[in-house]
Amino acid sequence: PNQDCLFYNKNDHVIKAGFYYRKDDSRHIKRFKCKHCLKKFSLATFSTAYLQKKRRVNHQVRNLLSSGVSMRRIAILLDIHRTTVERKLLYLAQVARVKQQNILAELKNQVTHLQFDDLITIEHTKLKPLTVTLAVDKIKRTMLGVEVGTIPAFGHLSYKSVKKYGKRKCEHKATITKLFESIQKTISPDALIESDKHHFYASKVKKFFPKATHQQYDGGRSCIAGQGELKKKHFDPLFTLNHSCAMLRANINRLIRKTWCTTKNPMRLKDHLDIYIEFHNSVLLGHT
Structure with a gap:
């Protein structure tokens, strides 16, 4: 001491x-x-909970944050202040990262079949989109890691975005680089890596996993409104990844497509994602 x-x-x-x-x-x-x-x-x-108050609600807040409940509703259900929920989010994210590192460190074998892709969400408004890069073990369905970064608006919203908020920094490549750096030791050197045909995915995979086999597939368009990750295909080679992205949208309130809850700070979205990923791996998949 x-x-x-x-x-x-x-x-x-x-x-x-x-x-x-x-x-x-x-x-x-x-x-x-x-x-x-x-x-x-x-x-x-x-x-890690030194000098913390209301320790009794930590477990409940973690479960509710991972079950599609908003922070305001958590405060109402547990009869605590919204500021308390915000502080618990920071604490639980810190604990979740340590637990996730332990889960990855205790894997008996390196991951031999990896899938990764990006999920698009927003920062308060559609004029300020965010990219969420997710990596998943196809065989065990373990979520290996996630990173969040800003991207500029695209399509018919790009002009309005620049006019209202100015030029927006693109962190897409940086998020993939950071994600691969964090999980590089977990992936087998000769692993099979699958993704869609994004134009710079191949160069990133070749840089971090030069001996791996990279298989890219055509991305399917959604045929059901609001079901972007659940493609209507006879065979979806990226089903594990798309299903994991759909679970993120279903269980993290701020990622639901039609919601009042939006992310005001990308770092808090990263904290929320870390909490859910640890919950997904340890509770839903039983990797304790």
């Missing part, structure tokens, strides 16, 4: 110093003391 103490990492210099009752979750927390510098600390000192 006290890194200035020469004996802070020596177990024989630490003794018990009683306990205290934590009213927040009705637990008795043990205290300890260093015999050399006389500094005291407890089991809660190094916890």
Whole structure:
């Protein structure tokens, strides 16, 4: 606890110093003391929930955030303030990233069949679109990672976007680069990687996975309104990926196509995605 103490990492210099009752979750927390510098600390000192209040609702907030419930509705259901839900989102995202790293580190074998693609959503308005790059293990359906970045508006909205908000930075390539860097050690060098025929996917795959086989498929247009990821095909080679994207839209309120809830900050969308991915892998798929 006290890194200035020469004996802070020596177990024989630490003794018990009683306990205290934590009213927040009705637990008795043990205290300890260093015999050399006389500094005291407890089991809660190094916890990610240190100094946090309302610990009892953490698990419920995590489940509701991963089940299509908005942050305002969570505050109403749990009888807490909206600011509390915002703070829980940051904390749960931090915990989810650590758990996701542990899940990937504990995989018995490297991923041999990878699928990746982009999901388009918005930042408050359709004039400010965002790209969400997702990577999925086709065999086990494990969501390996996700990254969020800004992209300029396209089509008939591009002129209005530039006129109202100015030129928008394109982070599409940067998100794919960041995603591949984070999962590179998890993917087998000779893996089969599948995606659609985006014009720069091939160069990115070749850069990070030079020995892998990259198979690209034609992207199908949606034939049902609001079902962009669920293509009406006799055979969809990217079904696992498209199904995972559909689950993101179904279970993360701000990604639903017809919704009042929109993302105001791309970083909070990334936090929300990290929470759901850990929930998906550990609860829905049972990778604990």
